[in-house]
Amino acid sequence: MAYVVDLICYPVKGCAGTSMSDALLTPAGLAHDRSFMVVSEDGIFRTQRRHPRLALIRPAISTDGTRLTLDASCGADGTGRFGTLRLDVTTSAPRRDVDLFGTALQGIDQGDEAAVWLSEFLGTPSRLVRVPPDHDRIADGVTPGPSGYADSSAVHLLSRASLALLNQRMAERGAPTLSMNRFRPNIVVDSDEGHDSGSGSHRAALPHAEDRARRISIGGAELGYAKLAVRCAVTLVEQEAGARRGPEPLRTLASYRRAASGGVVFGAKFSVITPGKLSVGDEVVVQEWGDAEL
Structure with a gap:
């Protein structure tokens, strides 16, 4: 007999997760999980494989998904403050072509303020995108199913x-x-x-x-x-x-x-x-x- 002992959501792909005592499981996973993604200016997804500092960014998303906060520490030991970014999430801004492991997808750009904040923290030009409301990606496997920006x-x-x-x-x-x-x-x-x-x-x-x-x-x-x-x-x-x-x-x-x-x-x-x-x-x-x- 087994029990759930932790539920973790990662609103921004590659960034830190948030433990929760309760969570809504949607058709595409935990609510808001991997619904945002950091990309290069060319739309290529950023990952801890090449940008391990993503792990120091702690996202928080409002229950209704309309507000996103990014908080970060700096330094190799994870100490020190970088600053906090508070965003009103948009679903109506222009879309960008993005690439996730060679799969062509789209993302809604979250604006220049987020781009500047992420670029400065990661030390490379970056932008933040959100899964579009009509995102229809189906991940493969024995049981295929909808997926946001998860691997x-x-x-x-x-x-x-x-x-x-x-x-x-x-x-x-x-x-x-x-x-x-x-x-x-x-x-x-x-x-x-x-x-x-x-x-x-x-x-x-x-x-x-x-x-x-x-x-x-x-x-x-x-x-x-x-x-x-x-x-x-x-x-x-x-x-x-x-x-x-x-x-x-x-x-x-x-x-x-x-x-x-x-x-x-x-x-x-x-x-x-x-x-x-x-x-x-x-x-x-x-x-x-x-x-x-x-």
Whole structure:
């Protein structure tokens, strides 16, 4: 038996996330998740792979999505103030052609003030775009589904048990343990978190059980499995510092999580079958299991 222990929304792709106790799950994932994206002047999406300082930008979005705040720290250790930008979100400004992993999409430009703020902080000409209201991108996978500016499918789910196993293997190599934010999940689950079964003990969760979950219900919402989450250089970025920190966790993951199709995998991606409200403490019910793809 598993429960939701954290819900994290990333309003601006590549920037810091915000933990929530409750969240609305829309057809394209958590409300406002990856609904904004930083791009170059040519429309190419910016990512922590090349711009790790994105991690130091902390977005906050109003419930109705009409107000966006960007707050940032500066310095390699994440300390110091850069300033705060407050924007009235527009959905009627001119659109720009944008590129996300070679896929041609469109974005609504959020104006020069945002462009100047981001350009100064990142040290390179940048602009901010929003997903258009008629955005119709469908991410592929076993269960295809709508997605904003996420890398692929709308929802990334990861268990604490999977992270615990990774940290155990890293410790055996003499590497420091990592926090969950290195992997930027939307839904974090754990077994019997905060629940007493009556025996006074909690059952340990199996690592990577999310790999085999094919259909999940949480509250009144349902998720359908899309694919395993292939990990990239973003996992090398220490989120609190906005800087790369050596070869981990990719080096350790490569020793036991290499996929037959290539790359290393950690966590799973899901599409939304039935929207609904999610809350920390909700039971995660796997309605259908499948075989692991590793």
